[in-house]
Amino acid sequence: MAIRNIRMIGDEVLKKRCKEVTEITPRTAQLIDDMLDTMYERNGVGLAASQVGILKRIVVIDTTGEDPIVLINPQIMETSGEQSGQEACLSVPGKTGVVTRPNYVKVKALDREMKPYEVEGTGLLARALCHETEHLDGHLYVEKVEGELMDAEDLEEE
Ligand code: ZN
Numbered sequence: 670m671a672i673r674n675i676r677m678i679g680d681e682v683l684k685k686r687c688k689e690v691t692e693i694t695p696r697t698a699q700l701i702d703d704m705l706d707t708m709y710e711r712n713g714v715g716l717a718a719s720q721v722g723i724l725k726r727i728v729v730i731d732t733t734g735e736d737p738i739v740l741i742n743p744q745i746m747e748t749s750g751e752q753s754g755q756e757a758c759l760s761v762p763g764k765t766g767v768v769t770r771p772n773y774v775k776v777k778a779l780d781r782e783m784k785p786y787e788v789e790g791t792g793l794l795a796r797a798l799c800h801e802t803e804h805l806d807g808h809l810y811v812e813k814v815e816g817e818l819m820d821a822e823d824l825e826e827e
Pocket residue numbers: 757758759760800804
């Protein structure tokens with residue numbers, strides 16, 4: 670188990686476009702394991718490789734705590750509907766803001782054996798698929814927040 674350092678907003682690496690993965694080397698496999706460990710350790714719903722400083726198109730997501738999804742070179746194929754809700758990011762600690770996202774998202778990706786597959790989700794999973802895919806293109810959710818970015822603690826007290 671290895672926990673990697675999470676890069677914080679303001680770090681240039683978070684603004685860069687990640688590169689396509691062409692093969693799973695032992696280093697890449699280790700990166701994926703470390704990303705999962707890091708996401709669970711920090712109680713995150715998702716993590717993109719750029720958040721641990723690696724510019725590869727790899728995302729891990731788990732919206733339930735028991736169903737890890739590994740997406741390599743993910744591409745959003747289909748979206749529908751709309752949902753508006755609180756979003757947060759391990760690279761923007763202590764903050765939250767309202768973002769409107771599609772309520773349904775279908776993604777095409779490779780699994781950790783580089784086999785193509787599809788993931789579709791609604792609600793939180795749809796939100797996570799959008800949020801994490803955008804990390805790979807150098808974007809943070811704060812660019813899309815409607816109104817003000819809020820302190821997460823303040824929200825919990827309401
Ligand atoms: Zn994020």
